[in-house]
Amino acid sequence: xxxxxxxxxxxxxxxxxxxxxxxxxxxxxxxxxxxxxxxxxxxxxxxxxxxxxxxxxxxxxxxxxxxxxxxxxxxxxxxxxxxxxxxxxxxxxxxxxxxxxxxxxxxxxxxxxxxxxxxxxxxxxxxxxxxxxxxxxxxxxxxxxxxxxxxxxxxxxxxxxxxxxxxxxxxxxxxxxxxxxxxxxxxxxxxxxxxxxxxxxxxxxxxxxxxxxxxxxxxxxxxxxxxxxxxxxxxxxxxxxxxxxxxxxxxxxxxxxxxxxxxxxxxxxxxxxxxxxxxxxxxxxxxxxxxxxxxxxxxxxxxxxxxxxxxxxxxxxxxxxxxxxxxxxxxxxxxxxxxxxxxxxxxx
Amino acid sequence: xxxxxxxxxxxxxxxxxxxxxxxxxxxxxxxxxxxxxxxxxxxxxxxxxxxxxxxxxxxxxxxxxxxxxxxxxxxxxxxxxxxxxxxxxxxxxxxxxxxxxxxxxxxxxxxxxxxxxxxxxxxxxxxxxxxxxxxxxxxxxxxxxxxxxxxxxxxxxxxxxxxxxxxxxxxxxxxxxxxxxxxxxxxxxxxxxxxxxxxxxxxxxxxxxxxxxxxxxxxxxxxxxxxxxxxxxxxxxxxxxxxxxxxxxxxxxxxxxxxxxxxxxxxxxxxxxxxxxxxxxxxxxxxxxxxxxxxxxxxxxxxxxxxxxxxxxxxxxxxxxxxxxxxxxxxxxxxxxxxxxxxxxxxxxxxxxxxxxxxxxxxxxxxxxxxxxxxxxxxxxxxxxxxxxxxxxxxxxxxxxxxxxxxxxxxxxxxxxxxxxxxxxxxxxxxxxxxxxxxxxxxxxxxxxxxxxxxxxxxxxxxxxxxxxxxxxxxxxxxxxxxxxxxxxxxxxxxxxxxxxxxxxxxxxxxxxxxxxxxxxxxxxxxxxxxxxxxxxxxxxxxxxxxxxxxxxxxxxxxxxxxxxxxxxxxxxxxxxxxxxxxxxxxxxxxxxxxxxxxxx
Numbered sequence: 001x002x003x004x005x006x007x008x009x010x011x012x013x014x015x016x017x018x019x020x021x022x023x024x025x026x027x028x029x030x031x032x033x034x035x036x037x038x039x040x041x042x043x044x045x046x047x048x049x050x051x052x053x054x055x056x057x058x059x060x061x062x063x064x065x066x067x068x069x070x071x072x073x074x075x076x077x078x079x080x081x082x083x084x085x086x087x088x089x090x091x092x093x094x095x096x097x098x099x100x101x102x103x104x105x106x107x108x109x110x111x112x113x114x115x116x117x118x119x120x121x122x123x124x125x126x127x128x129x130x131x132x133x134x135x136x137x138x139x140x141x142x143x144x145x146x147x148x149x150x151x152x153x154x155x156x157x158x159x160x161x162x163x164x165x166x167x168x169x170x171x172x173x174x175x176x177x178x179x180x181x182x183x184x185x186x187x188x189x190x191x192x193x194x195x196x197x198x199x200x201x202x203x204x205x206x207x208x209x210x211x212x213x214x215x216x217x218x219x220x221x222x223x224x225x226x227x228x229x230x231x232x233x234x235x236x237x238x239x240x241x242x243x244x245x246x247x248x249x250x251x252x253x254x255x256x257x258x259x260x261x262x263x264x265x266x267x268x269x270x271x272x273x274x275x276x277x278x279x280x281x282x283x284x285x286x287x288x289x290x291x292x293x294x295x296x297x298x299x300x301x302x303x304x305x306x307x308x309x310x311x312x313x314x315x316x317x318x319x320x321x322x323x324x325x326x327x328x329x330x331x332x333x334x335x336x337x338x339x340x341x342x343x344x345x346x347x348x
Numbered sequence: 349x350x351x352x353x354x355x356x357x358x359x360x361x362x363x364x365x366x367x368x369x370x371x372x373x374x375x376x377x378x379x380x381x382x383x384x385x386x387x388x389x390x391x392x393x394x395x396x397x398x399x400x401x402x403x404x405x406x407x408x409x410x411x412x413x414x415x416x417x418x419x420x421x422x423x424x425x426x427x428x429x430x431x432x433x434x435x436x437x438x439x440x441x442x443x444x445x446x447x448x449x450x451x452x453x454x455x456x457x458x459x460x461x462x463x464x465x466x467x468x469x470x471x472x473x474x475x476x477x478x479x480x481x482x483x484x485x486x487x488x489x490x491x492x493x494x495x496x497x498x499x500x501x502x503x504x505x506x507x508x509x510x511x512x513x514x515x516x517x518x519x520x521x522x523x524x525x526x527x528x529x530x531x532x533x534x535x536x537x538x539x540x541x542x543x544x545x546x547x548x549x550x551x552x553x554x555x556x557x558x559x560x561x562x563x564x565x566x567x568x569x570x571x572x573x574x575x576x577x578x579x580x581x582x583x584x585x586x587x588x589x590x591x592x593x594x595x596x597x598x599x600x601x602x603x604x605x606x607x608x609x610x611x612x613x614x615x616x617x618x619x620x621x622x623x624x625x626x627x628x629x630x631x632x633x634x635x636x637x638x639x640x641x642x643x644x645x646x647x648x649x650x651x652x653x654x655x656x657x658x659x660x661x662x663x664x665x666x667x668x669x670x671x672x673x674x675x676x677x678x679x680x681x682x683x684x685x686x687x688x689x690x691x692x693x694x695x696x697x698x699x700x701x702x703x704x705x706x707x708x709x710x711x712x713x714x715x716x717x718x719x720x721x722x723x724x725x726x727x728x729x730x731x732x733x734x735x736x737x738x739x740x741x742x743x744x745x746x747x748x749x750x751x752x753x754x755x756x757x758x759x760x761x762x763x764x765x766x767x768x769x770x771x772x773x774x775x776x777x778x779x780x781x782x783x784x785x786x787x788x789x790x791x792x793x794x795x796x797x798x799x800x801x802x803x804x805x806x807x808x809x810x811x812x813x814x815x816x817x818x819x820x821x822x823x824x825x826x827x828x829x830x831x832x833x834x835x836x837x838x839x840x841x842x843x844x845x846x847x848x849x850x851x852x853x854x855x856x857x858x859x860x861x862x863x864x865x866x867x868x869x870x871x872x873x874x875x876x877x878x879x880x881x882x883x884x885x886x887x888x889x890x891x892x893x894x895x896x897x898x899x900x901x902x903x904x905x906x907x908x909x910x911x912x913x914x915x916x917x918x919x920x921x922x923x924x925x926x927x928x929x930x931x932x933x934x935x936x937x938x939x940x941x942x943x944x945x946x947x948x949x
Binding site: 076077078079080083108111112113114122123178181182185186189192193194195196197199200292293294295296298302303305306311 | 383385391393394396399474475477478481482528529531549550551552553555573575576577578579581582583584585586588589590591770813814815
């Protein structure tokens with residue numbers, strides 16, 4: 001994640017003199033953050049340019065796709081093409097696209113005939129809710145189990161939790177979601193089969209409960225498939241710490257086992273997991289295309305899926321850019337935060 | 349450890365509460381109302397009828413707005429809707445419709461002005477053409493005088509009474525400045541049909557209330573909800589657990605998943621879809637220049653006919669469609685349209701007969717080589733055809749397997765080529781890069797639309813613009829018959845012409861119809877007391893070009909149904925939540941003791 005070239009700079013300033021250690025370090029973080037931000041901006045620019053050409057490379061003509069199964073005369077197809085600006089030379093289309101994007105105008109969706117930004121605005125809340133809760137649950141479950149499994153390496157709990165999480169990790173999301181849907185939706189009939197709310201959802205607190213009720217299955221699916229990575233990273237980094245001298249020292253001091261783990265081992269072992277979490281936060285915006293599709297969750301992932309099916313170029317472009325930009329920003333933040341959290345990175 | 353216990357307890361309580369929330373829901377204000385919930389595996393693309401093209405949207409608009417005429421629920425013949433009566437001039441160019449004296453749902457009178465404004469808007473505003481542009485292409489002018497609507501045509505058009513355009517209230521819609529960007533989300537909508545849309549949560553649901561002043565009389569239910577599913581399997585779950593009461597357009601595996609549920613009626617009736625093979629018989633553009641890379645043997649009508657004899661349609665129906673279709677012994681108009689359906693008989697009828705297919709090919713000089721594969725009479729190119737199908741369609745995969753087997757029997761090799769849908773449309777409709785392709789069409793009560801897809805003018809232009817051809821067909825006989833049926837205002841005579849067109853397609857075989865898939869739907873009989881299909885008895889519920897099925901819906905008295913369904917669900921959820929919490933709590937308590945013991949050692 002950390003480009004070695006950029007990391008050299010703070011180190012160089014440190015070399016100026018050990019007496020000035022503190023100030024240049026803080027200064028270093030700022031410079032480091034700035035250079036990271038610069039890099040991120042460059043990546044974003046590349047993404048914007050790449051997006052345009054990437055989606056033009058896809059096979060199929062959007063106008064033909066729109067006309068599929070419908071009676072349309074060649075004149076009408078021509079008109080559609082003019083309306084969508086597809087009759088202009090590629091370079092003009094590209095310049096228009098650049099200009100619009102810089103003005104935060106992501107264009108009109110071919111299929112919905114509404115501005116892409118509006119469509120994204122409609123959906124982003126649902127996605128943040130589902131993916132955010134999913135991430136929080138997966139992270140806490142993974143860290144907690146990983147912590148216990150790593151501490152009692154080889155115990156029954158370790159074998160059981162590692163085994164379960166790995167099995168779930170290898171299961172296709174689609175399959176797990178459908179299975180849950182069949183068991184809890186069709187047979188036990190305790191959870192709804194679709195959506196974020198009931199059609200006749202009550203207001204106020206009742207609405208919150210209704211949404212919570214609808215969220216249970218999607219969140220379980222989302223968590224089930226991904227929590228293994230937090231568990232495993234946490235477990236293995238804790239295992240690294242267990243053999244260290246300071247742990248032996250802590251034990252020798254007569255500290256309770258719980259305290260050795262909580263105060264000494266875990267804080268040191270947490271670092272890689274924190275990085276992983278930040279990397280993942282970026283993907284929260286992208287939602288979970290599969291989970292949203294299985295449970296008809298009206299979020300961004302579902303929107304992207306719809307756009308690909310049509311294909312709806314502007315909508316695909318818009319959602320794709322949003323998701324990539326979010327990932328880039330979050331990765332940059334992760335780099336910077338890691339830098340602050342771990343002094344070893346600073347002096348590297 | 350204790351913290352975790354606390355957190356678990358919180359989670360459990362949340363689960364419990366969520367369950368109770370569901371229980372509370374069952375007693376919400378909606379209770380006591382007769383509500384029918386329809387599932388749809390498509391979301392509404394737009395609530396603006398000038399833009400909406402998806403079936404779910406046009407269906408909803410059929411329940412909201414009146415049309416000039418609608419298909420009769422028994423005979424499917426055009427019958428009065430907002431137009432009470434109509435007359436045609438001698439030359440068939442001037443149509444005068446008498447608009448019914450009735451009111452919009454906001455109390456304003458419905459006049460011919462509304463209809464004239466709607467048609468003129470589409471004729472003059474490019475953005476308004478999106479959904480129904482072709483339907484006014486032949487209109488010269490539309491004028492209104494009181495309740496009289498006069499439409500002057502450029503050329504005679506027998507399908508005038510099948511106009512698919514909903515009549516919109518002028519006083520509401522003329523205020524819209526840019527129709528192309530208007531989503532139509534203004535509620536309650538102003539309508540003249542049986543239901544008033546009152547709420548639309550995008551990609552989630554549309555809620556419609558009965559129109560108490562509907563001129564045919566108010567619907568027998570209070571509310572109709574259309575609920576969207578992204579995932580067809582989830583919609584089956586939804587029907588089973590009572591979240592929806594009806595779902596249409598199922599495929600055979602989905603339909604079979606409904607088997608055995610005592611509360612669900614499996615609706616299996618003749619459908620409106622014709623499934624056919626499209627044969628590249630020498631694709632050309634509108635200037636008659638060849639295009640694409642079709643196999644030369646397929647230009648020979650005899651080869652196409654031999655292919656037809658080699659297909660065991662009964663077997664395809666039984667094994668590919670699980671018996672949920674009818675073998676096609678006609679062409680592209682399915683038998684549900686009794687007036688227009690043509691069925692082959694006597695000498696023209698092609699039945700499964702591989703011996704005859706082999707004989708035809710032998711006589712035409714396509715000799716079998718040492719490997720059993722035939723070659724062209726004048727060269728050594730083998731009869732090896734590609735079969736283009738869509739990716740991710742298990743049914744088409746299965747069809748390809750069977751066809752490969754059938755054609756092997758007559759010395760023809762078939763290889764399958766899978767394409768994503770936009771590439772598929774391009775290769776089989778524009779660039780002609782195929783030999784044989786799967787295709788199909790959902791036919792309207794008036795078959796003019798599907799017939800038009802086989803006209804010369806529908807072929808792609810020399811510059812490569814697709815015109816929507818379904819076959820690259822360009823045949824003098826067919827063109828002549830099409831022009832004649834356009835002018836023929838006498839329905840039986842016109843039906844005769846349309847049958848001749850189908851016969852031509854059947855014998856010349858640019859397309860080979862294989863089966864007509866059934867209309868597969870399911871509904872809960874503990875919620876829906878009765879529903880009438882179109883046509884009555886053996887027709888379609890969801891997706892018919894008619895408001896009738898959803899207007900005729902009768903719901904089971906709500907009190908009984910609600911009390912059982914909803915609150916039980918909540919109770920069960922609550923109990924399960926509680927069990928989970930107690931179980932986990934007990935588990936962790938024991939764990940805790942153990943680890944405390946470890947600590948003490």
